[in-house]
Structures are given as structure tokens and as C-alpha cells.
Amino acid sequence: MSIFHANxxxxxxxxxxxxxxxxxxxxxxxxxxxHTDYDNWVTxxxxxxxxxxxxxxxxxxxxxxxxxxxxxxxFGRHLISPGFxxxxxxxxxxxxxxxxxxxxxxxGGEIPVAIARQAASGITLVxxxxxxxxxxxxxxxxxxxxxxxxxxxxxxxxTQWSIALESAPIPGNPIALASEEAIGADAKxxxxxxxxxxxxxxxxxxxAYAQLRQxxxxxxxxxxxxxxYCTDMAMHVQAxxxxxxxxxxxxxxxxxxxxxxAASALVVAIRAALFNTGKNIQxxxxxxxxxxxxxxxxxxxxxxxxxxxxxxxxxxxxxxxxHSIFGAAA
Amino acid sequence: xxxxxxxxxxxxxxWLQENVPEHGSPLEGPESRDYALAWQKRQxxxxxxxxxxxxxxxxxxxxxxxxxxxxxxxxxxxxxxxHNALFVGMNHAGPTLIACGSDAQKAxxxxxxxxxxxxxxxxxxxxxxxxxxxSLRTKGVVDGDELVVNGQKIWSxxxxxxxxxxLLIRTDPDSSRHHGLSWVICDMKTPGITVRPIKTMAGPAKxxxxxxxxxxxxxxxxxxxxxxxxxxxxxxxGFERGTASLALQISLGLRVEELIAANTDAVTGETLMDxxxxxxxxxxxxxxxxxxxxxxxxxxxxxMIRLYFAELAKRVASASIDIFGIAAPDVxxxxxxxxxxxxxxxxxxxxxxxxxxxxxIAERVLGLPRGxx
Numbered sequence: 001m002s003i004f005h006a007n008x009x010x011x012x013x014x015x016x017x018x019x020x021x022x023x024x025x026x027x028x029x030x031x032x033x034x035h036t037d038y039d040n041w042v043t044x045x046x047x048x049x050x051x052x053x054x055x056x057x058x059x060x061x062x063x064x065x066x067x068x069x070x071x072x073x074x075f076g077r078h079l080i081s082p083g084f085x086x087x088x089x090x091x092x093x094x095x096x097x098x099x100x101x102x103x104x105x106x107x108g109g110e111i112p113v114a115i116a117r118q119a120a121s122g123i124t125l126v127x128x129x130x131x132x133x134x135x136x137x138x139x140x141x142x143x144x145x146x147x148x149x150x151x152x153x154x155x156x157x158x159t160q161w162s163i164a165l166e167s168a169p170i171p172g173n174p175i176a177l178a179s180e181e182a183i184g185a186d187a188k189x190x191x192x193x194x195x196x197x198x199x200x201x202x203x204x205x206x207x208a209y210a211q212l213r214q215x216x217x218x219x220x221x222x223x224x225x226x227x228x229y230c231t232d233m234a235m236h237v238q239a240x241x242x243x244x245x246x247x248x249x250x251x252x253x254x255x256x257x258x259x260x261x262a263a264s265a266l267v268v269a270i271r272a273a274l275f276n277t278g279k280n281i282q283x284x285x286x287x288x289x290x291x292x293x294x295x296x297x298x299x300x301x302x303x304x305x306x307x308x309x310x311x312x313x314x315x316x317x318x319x320x321x322x323h324s325i326f327g328a329a330a
Numbered sequence: 331x332x333x334x335x336x337x338x339x340x341x342x343x344x345w346l347q348e349n350v351p352e353h354g355s356p357l358e359g360p361e362s363r364d365y366a367l368a369w370q371k372r373q374x375x376x377x378x379x380x381x382x383x384x385x386x387x388x389x390x391x392x393x394x395x396x397x398x399x400x401x402x403x404x405x406x407x408x409x410x411x412x413h414n415a416l417f418v419g420m421n422h423a424g425p426t427l428i429a430c431g432s433d434a435q436k437a438x439x440x441x442x443x444x445x446x447x448x449x450x451x452x453x454x455x456x457x458x459x460x461x462x463x464x465s466l467r468t469k470g471v472v473d474g475d476e477l478v479v480n481g482q483k484i485w486s487x488x489x490x491x492x493x494x495x496x497l498l499i500r501t502d503p504d505s506s507r508h509h510g511l512s513w514v515i516c517d518m519k520t521p522g523i524t525v526r527p528i529k530t531m532a533g534p535a536k537x538x539x540x541x542x543x544x545x546x547x548x549x550x551x552x553x554x555x556x557x558x559x560x561x562x563x564x565x566x567x568g569f570e571r572g573t574a575s576l577a578l579q580i581s582l583g584l585r586v587e588e589l590i591a592a593n594t595d596a597v598t599g600e601t602l603m604d605x606x607x608x609x610x611x612x613x614x615x616x617x618x619x620x621x622x623x624x625x626x627x628x629x630x631x632x633x634m635i636r637l638y639f640a641e642l643a644k645r646v647a648s649a650s651i652d653i654f655g656i657a658a659p660d661v662x663x664x665x666x667x668x669x670x671x672x673x674x675x676x677x678x679x680x681x682x683x684x685x686x687x688x689x690x691i692a693e694r695v696l697g698l699p700r701g702x703x
Contacts, residue, residue: 004395004614004617004618004621005614005617005618005621207696207697207698210698211697211698211699218699218701219698219699221692221698221699222698222699222700222701222702223701224685224688224689224701224703226698227688227689227692227693227696227698227701228685228688228689228692230692230696230698231634231637231687231688231691231692231696232688234634234691234692234695234696235634235637235638235691238615238631238634238635238638239608239611239612239614239615239638240611242611242614242615242617242618243607243610243611243614243615245614245618246610246613246614246617246618247614260610261610261614263607264606264607264610264611265610267603267604267607268607268608268610268611271604313600316599316600316603316604316607317603319603319606319607320590320599320603324583324587324590324606325583325610325613
């Protein structure tokens, strides 16, 4: 039997993390200005979350990108710092550079890592204030820098986005490098996973509110206008989830179409997350526009993750470079 | 040892290469009937008919995954669209008989469908029962061992060229809504039936009105039990919403690639990448559906895939007009200028409008409360 989707054992395994994630990372924590997910950095490392798909001899857990994608979808639901994603990619980058010692130290939780995206004019750092290393994603791949190598840092915001955003000029001399060829699909897949988690969480939030909130004497979820938004959100979730799972399995199985699938999964997931987080605010009405509601947190994080992917436009362009499975050769 | 999926794919590809007809199907009338039956016969003789149907009735008992691979190769070989006169028999009536029919009904009808001997047509909607199907009024009165049917159906696909019809009627006169209905096999040659084809905005007469004037149908033609027709009809629509569009979904992905190959505009190029990604999503969803349906019934997810497909099909047809304009050669497909584009407007209407589908998904999948329509 050929394998195309995550199987029941894989889903069950990752579901075992549901409880600790709920305890350690309730979304409500983001309403506290002083919160930081780096307080739980070592705990996350002890769970093995930074090295799910790295082989055991490299210090990882020895599972596949399928389990990793499922886990990062959960991270998306909990709006966990993209630094965790930075750590996973940093360990892979170090490992690909042959620097196993560095990879092991990252996996062990010894070195807090943050993630950044490089554009033409500089880099945008996300939640990097406590990081010792920063993994910078670009169209060329990934480059790992010690935090002190990134100079002239400028704080853009720490409150509005519920996470610190900084800018800096493009640094030089990375300590480890991985080409787009080697790491691009991993990066796309894990960003898509987090966005898929966000899309799913906001669907559930919207549906729960539509069942609860009454106007004109009935639940607003009985109105077709609300139903149709919710259905569109549900279709976005199903599309994002199945494309993610399909892409992850293609990667894990080493199928030749895995880059196409990962690039597709990213485009689908960005649009799913932006659509769902926006509609979730709309369905929550005035409450959805308030700071105390969680709805805006999801929208903002979706934009941060989209930025880490290089943006929707660049993600579409990346898909344009891939050979389609619908082409004559597949 | 069963054949691997890759070997199965290779075998399908090679058969299709040698057997796909050079020309596509005529869109209406007796020519479309002859074409469809001849092509079905050829597939049957090649061993490619009824792939997922039970072996006991001449089917191949293959997995839905193999069915998908067949459709992928089918689309790639540019084989005749499955949206042809065989559609109702292959995708509605056949699967409904398999799920709800008696042994005698299955033994009589399934081989005829697979061998390309008969055309089936639909008979659900009425002038006053469209989205609100349960309000249908065409009645069947039990008279001895027969039903006497009077009333009118509309939007009956292929009724003008059909041999048998899946006919949903009210058989309990005191019933209302979804109670007291029966799903009946109606022989279209029975006296008292009048068929009036309806031309569509895309040109051909794909649908028809059907009038019943004291049409006598044997009680043995009821599928799934007298007055139990709603359940049978829901099974039919489940197939419509689940697997019926698989081949069309895959053709859609190929169409997107043709558009990408022809496009030179950056703005359209971005739209096309969304379509490419969404076609990949549709494929991933269909595979997931197929895998899940191997282990048990998959209900409402099929509705989501069907709706996703319908809207994507319209977007693709629309992109085609954006890229080529209305008078460009690529729009002048074999069926005439703009046919595919015009025809795409039926996607979000036929088989339940997109709006009704959204209500169903919201209520049955998401658990939102019923409300006024």
C-alpha cells in the first residue's frame, strides 16, 4: 500500500503532546506583556521538540517530517514563538553543515535560537531578544549566526504584535549554512504547519462563538451569512491540513514531487490562515476588534509567519519554479 | 500478491494510450448516447469498467486509491470527459444500487451499466422542489403490484437519451417533507412519459423536463424500500458529493497547467499559482477521502471536496477567459467558443447549489444550528 497521508499512529503520537501544550502555552499568556516562551525553552528541548525529524545519532528523536509537521501545527494553535521553528531549522542547518556538536547543543536546549527573514534591505528578527543564535531565512536558504554577529539592531515593536520584532542590516559570516535546495522544503512545510494550526484554531473559535452568541433571540450561527463564512473557513482548514499532510508524507517518503507539494502547502496555508483569522474577527463582531479577545493575536501571528516565508507573493513565485505533478512527466 | 499502485498506473497508462478515441464526444442527442456507450463498451472489454464495483456483479473490486490513479491517467490521456451520458449510471445510479438495491436489481442493472448497454438519467428536482428537494410532489399511488406515477420532473440530466431513470417520488399521500418518498427505477420507454429537452446557456440540451401521465412502474423497481426513498436519495447524493467528480478534479489540475504554460502576464501568473496550489490541495483532499473510505463510510467531507471542486472549476474557467479573451483560439475548444466557461456556471448550481451545500456543511460538519433558509 502506497503511503500518501499521515497515519493514525503518527497522529496519536503527536496528540500525546496536547496536554503539556495546553498547560505550558495557553493562548491567554500572550495578553501578559512580560510573557516569553523562552521560559519554557529547556522543557521544549527535553520533549525533543527541536529535533523531531533528525536521526537519533545526530541527537534528534528519529521520527519524520510528518510527525514534525503535525507538532508544528499544534504550535500554531498555541501561537508558540516562531523561535521553536528557528531551533528546529537551526539544528538541521548545523547538521547539514557538518557541525554536529552545534546541532547537539541546540537540540539540548543549551542555546536559545530565534528566527529572522532576509529581504533586499535587511533582516526582520522575530522574538530574538533572548536568543544566542539567529537563523536567517532567505531565498537562498538558511544561515545561522551568533546573536552578537547581528549588529545595529532596531526594535520595531514589542507590544502590538505580542512578540518582539526587530530590524537589522544583513549580517555576514554565518557559522552554518544550508542551501534552499537542502532546507527550503523543510522551512516551507513547518511554516505551513503553523499557519494550518492557526487556521484550525480560529475556525473552532469562530464556530464556538457562533453557537454561543445570541442576537434576535437566536444563536448567530443559525444565520446563513455566518454559516457560509464558517463553511469557507472549514474548507480552508481541510485544504491546508490535507495539503500539509500530503506534502509531509511526500518528503518523508522521498518522493520526487515533494518540493512541489511543500510549495503548494505553503501557498494554501498562508491564504487559509489569513482568511480564517480575518473572518474570525468579523464573526466575533465588536468583541473581535477588542484587545482582550484572542482573535487579533491569531491574525497578527499569521502575518508574522507569512513574513518569515518571504510573503505570499514570493511563496507563489517559489511554487512557479516547481514542476507540477499534473505535468506530462509525473 | 496484489499489483503495486505504480504497476497499476503503468498498465492504465499503456491501455489508455492505445484506446482513447481521437475525437471527443458530441454534447447532446443520440450521437452523444452512441459515443458514450461505445466508449464504455471499450473500457469494459479492456477490463477498466466498474473498478470499485463488487466482483459479484462484474466489477473489479479495486480500492478507491486505484480508482484515483486510473482517473489521473485517464485525465492525462485526455480520455473522453466523464461528465457525459454515462455519468448518472456510473456515479449515481450504479453506486446507489450497490448500496441499497436488491440482489435482483444489482444483477440486472449493474452489468448493463458497466458494459455500456444503457444510459441512466436523473429524476429528483421538480419545478417547485430545487434546493428544497424534500418538498417534491410527483406522486406514485400503489395499485396492486404497481405504482401509478403522475407529476413532473425538471433538470433531468440525459432524460432525452436515457433508458432508465432514478426517480424520486412521493408514495405516501399523507406524508410531507422527507417522509413517504420512494426511489424508483423508471424505464423511460414506459407509456405516459413525455420528455422535453432544455437548452442551457452553454448551448447543448444537457437537461430535460419529464412529464408523467399515469406511468405504471412495478413495485419491484423500488430501491431501498417503499416510503424509504429519502435515505436512498441521500446515498445517491453522497456519491455525487463524494467520488463522482474525481476524474473531473484531476482534469482541472491539467487545465491549470495548460493555462500556466500559455500565460505571459505577471498579475495573472499570481492568480494561476493560487489555482495550481488549490488543485494540489484538491488532489490531497481526494487522496485523504479515498484512504478514509477504505476503512468506513466518509460522510460530509465529500460535500466539502465537491464544493471546493465546484468553485475551483469556476475560477479556472474564469482565468481562462482572463488569459485568452473571449475570441482566442484556446477558448474555441472543440465544443465551440466559450463553451467550457459558460458551462462552468452550472458547477455551483447542479447537484445542490453552493449555498445549500454551505448550509449542509455548517450544520452537519460544524454543528451550527438550523435556521430559516
